[in-house]
Amino acid sequence: MKEKITAGINRDKKRFKAGLPYVLLVIAPLCWAGNVVLARGVADIIPPVSLAFLRWTIAFIILLPFVWKRAKQDWGLVILHWKIMIFLSLTGISLFNVLLYTAVHTTTAINCALIQAAMPATIILISVMLFNDKINRIQVAGVSLCVIGAALVVLRGKFSNFLSLSFTQGDLLMIVAVVFYALYSAFLRNRPKIHPLSFLVYTFGIGAFFLLPFYLWEMIFSNAYEMNKNVVFSILYVATFPSIVAYFSWNRGIEMIGANRGGLFINLIPVFASLMAIIWLNESLM
Template structure:
């Protein structure tokens, strides 16, 4: 028997927390782009998150070690896509694009989740839901091209925008593969994926130190690492994974479209960024698509 929308309200509320945390992650990454190299920020984000989680989740981690070992392949893939690569690309992208652009580009993720879910699981969507996805993609395209469709022909796209596109495809794959994760406690799952993600980042981190050097640990930098380790990592990932489990990957994926709303507000307040007409047009299309997709098809 399908749960009623009212019974799923706590899950929807939890999912909404994740884009708020991730919007803060994008804005902060842009703000500290000149202070912390991208791989260093990603590595210490996940290392601190792992060290915070491990003592709290140790009983579950110890209990689930056989399950984790049996499912090491899917755990490794989820850690690679969702932890190691996604945030490294996001932090790199913030060097050559704006926080608002980065947030709006993430709205292509639901469409990719749907395509991947269709391929992997044969999931179907109604006509109005498909139209909603198309509107979301068009809205994101308006942002990427800055309202100039000639830019697509000229390939005049910012490097950061392209990195963000690759990043959201990989995180969409992470979201679509979540139902295949081993049957273990949610906090145990997070601890294992964070730890594996750190292992995947370690070679890149050592390379970055040798290539560009390390960073100065000022109070501001330490606070930034603490924020990204706690809120976009532990809090957001738990809420996101719980949402996928309760309301499904497709519906959860559409909540990504709330990131640009939150990010635009935060970027204007903290970074002094400005909303352009193409931002507003793209955001309007995205929000309309979001509403259409969440209608009962």
Template structure:
């Protein structure tokens, strides 16, 4: 990987900003595309083809790193297995399944609760204490996500009239939050070794579900739309976004770079309205406002938290 600048030296960089805008753009495109082809590509098949394609593309370039890091990777299997399960196999399969029954806008907005979910997972796993202010922020973020799930109607809770896709997306968010919390225990290996191995393991974990799904539904018909979709999700949100994001962090620093993740719902909402004809409703705005206020509350003391030990792929 390209070397990082000296610690503490993160001057403003237009290049870094461009890279950190491209990563959320690619991730937002993943959500919108999944919704757009939901009737053409089954969700598990889409996840399997995405990650197997990304693995096949990566391995010729990263094999030297994997081979060099093989011993610590093998010793760290107790971390790699759950990380691959939650971060690669579960998150994306649940996301693609969610797009079958809810909108791309909902899926994107639900991801704004991710920082709060990560804090909660770190508290449950490591007993990492949070301040009262951060606790209030977590509650507000959860309330915002809940408001989006309920579509702004509390009566849906009483009547259990919830969209299956919204609930699946909420579970997906917590799966990825758990994966992010687990990163601090990752083996001391090259980032590309870690990415390649977790993608490979995640793909293997999807094989039984993939076979089950193919036995129940027809395989997607080969068409320019299907092929183009698979190529996009295998290359851009899986690999290009990862490289852009990490290089941007190297140039700008993790604290300022982290703010760019909030561009995902902005880009996704715009693309969903433009390409899918979806509409932005008042409950979206209320939920997003609650999440934004919650994030401000727990980010007030975020500088006191140690930076994340690892880097991830969405």
């Protein structure tokens, strides 16, 4: 009897372990979808660099006490791999988010989310070009759907618009942002072998550090914003769920099953974000 119970427990553990990366890779897009929608909602209130800088600074402050001992232990490896740490912090933390928060000023939250449907294809393309990764038929089919979906967004659902193709500034910024985050995801394989939370706290801190001069410039030369209840809630949300929860889930999921397979879960962002934007921002798909 004990052997049967033990065998059942072991099977459950194996199933949980096998399914865990997929659960993590669903949590991340759900949080990021909320980030896109909220950023669009506060676009006229909080400047983009300020939102990004405060997001990462507060996330860093929240996370640091829980990771302090581990971060101290990992310091040597971080210094040893300082180039890749700076690269990942710039692409995945600083640049991607500033571009996204700037993009929502001139395009919709739905468009920003739908353009991200091209990210899995971009991740796979970069992985194949730079790391000689092999892709299977399922991944090719997924990439094709991503490209078609992104094209439909850009062409507003009409392929006849190709001849008079034009982009809003926000669309272009979002495309560039997608490239940066695809680079981040593809190069995660080269990150130092440190604790996942330690990696987050270092990249958050480095990313915020690089944003600091631009934040100060924005505070001096841009219109001041009132730190009211809605602004505080927005900043706290982006500092926790799309930052700590989403990045930990994404990085761990990618580490467990790889960037090519895991990257396909980015396609959930348009699904979640479209529903949120329709409900809370009264946006429409076309």
